[in-house]
Structure formats: C-alpha cells, structure tokens
Amino acid sequence: MASELEKLDELQRKLNERKRKARTKEYQKLGREFYQKSQAKTFAGAHQMLDHIPMFQQSAKKANLTDALQLISGF
Numbered sequence: 111m112a113s114e115l116e117k118l119d120e121l122q123r124k125l126n127e128r129k130r131k132a133r134t135k136e137y138q139k140l141g142r143e144f145y146q147k148s149q150a151k152t153f154a155g156a157h158q159m160l161d162h163i164p165m166f167q168q169s170a171k172k173a174n175l176t177d178a179l180q181l182i183s184g185f
Contacts, residue, residue: 148155
C-alpha cells in the first residue's frame with residue numbers, strides 16, 4: 111500500500127514539474143510576442159513601455175461610484 115502511495119506521489123510530483131515547465135514555456139512565448147508587437151529595440155525598452163501603459167500601472171485604479179458621481183456633477 112505504501113509503495114502505491116509513493117508511486118502516486120512521484121507521479122504527482124512529475125506532473126507538477128511538467129505543468130511548471132509548460133507554463134514557463136508559454137510565458138516565454140507570450141513575452142516574445144509582446145516584444146515583437148511592441149517594436150522596441152531591446153527587452154528593457156519593451157519593459158519600460160509597460161510603465162507607461164495605464165492598465166499596467168499600480169496607480170491606475172478604477173473609479174468607484176462616488177468618483178463617477180463627482181465627475182458628472184462637476185464638483
């Protein structure tokens with residue numbers, strides 16, 4: 111019984127490792143696609159572009175209902 115559980119644990123560990131490698135590969139692919147679409151000269155330049163895109167900035171927050179009402183009312 112213990113050997114069967116050990117085998118299952120080993121299979122689970124191998125599966126998790128394969129999933130991790132597959133995710134890493136997919137993220138690398140997405141990074142290359144972003145780099146190509148950004149038309150940046152370097153990876154640093156592409157990364158710097160992220161700092162200037164509002165949806166990636168930490169300070170870019172969605173306005174809540176109170177903020178929206180203040181904008182509409184002009185106050």
